[in-house]
Amino acid sequence: MMSSVAARRNTRTFEWAQTRDLLRELIARDIKLRYRGSLLGILWTLLNPLAELLVLYFVFGTVLQVTIPNFPAYLFTGLLVYGWFQTSLNFATGAVVANRELVRRPGVPVLILPVVTVASNLVHFVLSLPILIGLLLVTHVPLTAVALLLPGLIAIEFVLILGFAYPVATVNVWFRDTSHVLRIALQLLFYMTPIFYETSTVPANLQWWYRVNPLTHLVGAYRAILMRGELPDAGGLTYLTLFSIAVCLAGMAWYRRASYKFADEI
Amino acid sequence: MDTVVTVSHVGKSYRRYHPDRPATIQEAVAKGLRRMRHVERFWGLRDISFTVPAGRTLGIVGANGSGKSTLLRLIGGVGRPDTGRIDVHGRIGALLDLGAGFHPELTGRENAVLAGILNGLTRRQVLERMDEIVAFAEVEDALDNPIRTFSSGMQVRLGFAVAVHTQPDILIIDEALSVGDISFQKKCLDRMKQIKASGCAILLVSHENSTVEEFCDDAIWLNAGRLIAQGSASDIVRQYQAGMAGAAAAH
Numbered sequence: 272m273m274s275s276v277a278a279r280r281n282t283r284t285f286e287w288a289q290t291r292d293l294l295r296e297l298i299a300r301d302i303k304l305r306y307r308g309s310l311l312g313i314l315w316t317l318l319n320p321l322a323e324l325l326v327l328y329f330v331f332g333t334v335l336q337v338t339i340p341n342f343p344a345y346l347f348t349g350l351l352v353y354g355w356f357q358t359s360l361n362f363a364t365g366a367v368v369a370n371r372e373l374v375r376r377p378g379v380p381v382l383i384l385p386v387v388t389v390a391s392n393l394v395h396f397v398l399s400l401p402i403l404i405g406l407l408l409v410t411h412v413p414l415t416a417v418a419l420l421l422p423g424l425i426a427i428e429f430v431l432i433l434g435f436a437y438p439v440a441t442v443n444v445w446f447r448d449t450s451h452v453l454r455i456a457l458q459l460l461f462y463m464t465p466i467f468y469e470t471s472t473v474p475a476n477l478q479w480w481y482r483v484n485p486l487t488h489l490v491g492a493y494r495a496i497l498m499r500g501e502l503p504d505a506g507g508l509t510y511l512t513l514f515s516i517a518v519c520l521a522g523m524a525w526y527r528r529a530s531y532k533f534a535d536e537i
Numbered sequence: 538m539d540t541v542v543t544v545s546h547v548g549k550s551y552r553r554y555h556p557d558r559p560a561t562i563q564e565a566v567a568k569g570l571r572r573m574r575h576v577e578r579f580w581g582l583r584d585i586s587f588t589v590p591a592g593r594t595l596g597i598v599g600a601n602g603s604g605k606s607t608l609l610r611l612i613g614g615v616g617r618p619d620t621g622r623i624d625v626h627g628r629i630g631a632l633l634d635l636g637a638g639f640h641p642e643l644t645g646r647e648n649a650v651l652a653g654i655l656n657g658l659t660r661r662q663v664l665e666r667m668d669e670i671v672a673f674a675e676v677e678d679a680l681d682n683p684i685r686t687f688s689s690g691m692q693v694r695l696g697f698a699v700a701v702h703t704q705p706d707i708l709i710i711d712e713a714l715s716v717g718d719i720s721f722q723k724k725c726l727d728r729m730k731q732i733k734a735s736g737c738a739i740l741l742v743s744h745e746n747s748t749v750e751e752f753c754d755d756a757i758w759l760n761a762g763r764l765i766a767q768g769s770a771s772d773i774v775r776q777y778q779a780g781m782a783g784a785a786a787a788h
Contacts, residue, residue, distance in 0.1 A: 289654065289658070292654050293654045304642055372634065375610070375633075375634070377615055377633065377655075378631065378656060446559070446561050447560060531617040532616070534610065535616060
């Protein structure tokens, strides 16, 4: 019996199945905990971007009358894509410190804690996609086969968010006011990303920022495949992908090094 | 017998910080990062070496703060020793916190599934054993209530039941036995003897010397982070008791 048990344990398939189950349980736990006691919970998170859409549409579409074609869909795409980024990072501050009991328990690969945060927010992102698709259809945007690239873009955004989630989770172990600083930074970034305006209307001396900001390319790529039925700009997409991978590897390496001290610090 | 746990020259230091150490970004900006650095180090564990063969039980005795729990955590892979190394061969089942790492808002069942996975099983394997686990823990009626409604005894029973039903190669138990009542303690010890017989190594911290003496083959005695003595459980318990009596007399 011992040998068969040992053989089973030694297979990679088993380890993979075990990690997958752990991820699944932790993501389900995250979502359950957030909505336990409120059946309307998921609905509320869906209403949030809709409310934002209404407010921004009123200000920029109705009052200021921007000339962006199909502004509601343009705006909502930007809001959802940025929303996943923003809420994930806000939750990432707690990825380690709010999981004290897991960090101090044997058997928990702490590397997956930020992954769980980003993934559980991905669930919300995916749940709100039908609303976006509905909005596209209502505003007569035909979805083309290019839209099938969506999972690829989502994967890239996942890696990008994770790359920032690792350092955010790490910093908050030592500095517990990280969420305040982060909130300000994310608000600034919201305005410095073309969510309710177009990059072309930005003054020439600020254009460099929009070339550097990976979110410009990310939002742009989503809009290209969903709203225009075009392939994303190759240069921008390459930059975005390389940037995301680089940030993720660096963030993960830093987090891993710091993780040996987590149990002592929280 | 194969050695499943090898601890060689393990040391773990903790940093003591300036009392004014910044804890927020705001303070760090105001006071500067200089005070982030530690002012001194102290050793929670120093130069600890021992091995545990498969199918043997090792008791760890020592006063509060002697480093017993730190040592168990390191063996469980939480944190890293600053010196030396720890080699573990096989899957670890652990019950280190009395709460077993349960989340108070989740149900007993949800917590048990997660705990089983953390002990190295797949979800399906845990579900297959759920009936056995629940029956052992005697929490059938409460299983689908949130853990916060469980008494501490029920929580420990569930945590223990998961840990011993996951067929670990190495079982690490910290003080959990002292929480249950006598009949549950007996049940735990019987179960531990059973899994020991199937080749599982067990590391046990207990303040009850009689438990260590009866149940463990070997023992080590830690004091102030150092290994004072190792040997057969009965010898070590005797030395430890004599040492403690001597320390009490000296005061």
